[in-house]
Amino acid sequence: MSRGVLMTGHNNRTIDYGKIALANACLIKKHLENNNVTLITDVGTIEWLEKNYSKDFIQSKIDNIQVVKRRMTQNSKRYHDTSYTKKVEQFYNINRADAYELSPYDETLLIDVDYLIGNNILDNCWGLKYDLQINSESHDIFANRKMNEFRRIADRSIDFYWATVVFFRKSEENKMFFDLIKNIQMKWPYYSMLYDFIEPNFRNDHAFSIAVHMFNGMQSNNLVSRLPLPYLEHCSSIDDMIDCTNGNHFKFLLEKPGRKGDYILCKTENTNVHVMNKFALNRLADKIIEQNK
Amino acid sequence: MDQRIEKALEFANYRATLANQKQRLKEQCEANLNFAFNGGLFKIDQTLISFISSFVSAGKESMVVLDSNQTPVEIEDLTSFHDTITSRWFESVNEYNRQYQELANKRKVSKLVE
Numbered sequence: 179m180s181r182g183v184l185m186t187g188h189n190n191r192t193i194d195y196g197k198i199a200l201a202n203a204c205l206i207k208k209h210l211e212n213n214n215v216t217l218i219t220d221v222g223t224i225e226w227l228e229k230n231y232s233k234d235f236i237q238s239k240i241d242n243i244q245v246v247k248r249r250m251t252q253n254s255k256r257y258h259d260t261s262y263t264k265k266v267e268q269f270y271n272i273n274r275a276d277a278y279e280l281s282p283y284d285e286t287l288l289i290d291v292d293y294l295i296g297n298n299i300l301d302n303c304w305g306l307k308y309d310l311q312i313n314s315e316s317h318d319i320f321a322n323r324k325m326n327e328f329r330r331i332a333d334r335s336i337d338f339y340w341a342t343v344v345f346f347r348k349s350e351e352n353k354m355f356f357d358l359i360k361n362i363q364m365k366w367p368y369y370s371m372l373y374d375f376i377e378p379n380f381r382n383d384h385a386f387s388i389a390v391h392m393f394n395g396m397q398s399n400n401l402v403s404r405l406p407l408p409y410l411e412h413c414s415s416i417d418d419m420i421d422c423t424n425g426n427h428f429k430f431l432l433e434k435p436g437r438k439g440d441y442i443l444c445k446t447e448n449t450n451v452h453v454m455n456k457f458a459l460n461r462l463a464d465k466i467i468e469q470n471k
Numbered sequence: 472m473d474q475r476i477e478k479a480l481e482f483a484n485y486r487a488t489l490a491n492q493k494q495r496l497k498e499q500c501e502a503n504l505n506f507a508f509n510g511g512l513f514k515i516d517q518t519l520i521s522f523i524s525s526f527v528s529a530g531k532e533s534m535v536v537l538d539s540n541q542t543p544v545e546i547e548d549l550t551s552f553h554d555t556i557t558s559r560w561f562e563s564v565n566e567y568n569r570q571y572q573e574l575a576n577k578r579k580v581s582k583l584v585e
Binding site for chain 2: 297299302303305306307308317319320321322400403404406407408409411429432434442443444445446447448449
């Protein structure tokens, strides 16, 4: 039974997803036992990565690189770098639905490149009998800040599930699950109306949430299991990630709710963190790679 | 600004950072207490430990336990399962306690995130 971690990363003009993927691959190699890494990317991203890092080094951290065509989409996204800067850029990483076909593994841990691995807890997912594992809960690493937008995909709609980390085994059922996501992606305006959120841009989390809801028989139940983590942990794009040491100590500046520019310091240790500020990740990726070579 | 107010605000910042770091430790401990066994997913807590302990004490060797998703999981060697969850519990909670005590003795924001 082959097992591995799958990431997708397509650069846009501003964010070097390839470099972030390489940094995270270094952390995966360091912390996880089943640490075969596959990156789904495009020619431009990989060529850019190879300009900065040697082919041998990249191959030592990313075992398998699958080059696909980067789809031209009108899927723009607002990227924040703290409250002070924002930039609208194309978001090309919408090929999550293809993960089932593109994964070379029988058992796949599909993670976002910005979900930094800081411990080995996800190693437990391989031993569980649940063929599909996805979490609906994520805690802000700033405990006082509660964001309702991550409870449900819209106020009157279904539970929010995080496509940030998904475990799946290749099976008939999971094939259906990913086919469903493809269908949701294809008919995005219809589904966004049906599920009562008007969002012109495709969002992986929303598509997975809808698929889980449909897969559960249009009900809220636990037929789809969570990962061996009680919840994911994240920091917002208005926060800044300022340091990383040893591959498992991350430092952040977290903005206090309702107080722009007023931060508290935060340190996480042995914790996986979903870092939404991609600019901060871009700034720190070299350091993470250097420390975890 | 009045120096007393400045001092109070600095202390407030320290308290906010301390509270957040304590929460980080708690969540780290909670994550470590998740445990995969025989295909099932268990959250180790006092209830699970006492529940299993009571059957081990009564001489039961195997039983079916409901995991976190309320799915039945067969435990063939109950004593070994009990030993594993208790040792994981002690490891995680003792580590939590050690780090918590360390944190409580730090009086500066910079020290809290060292």
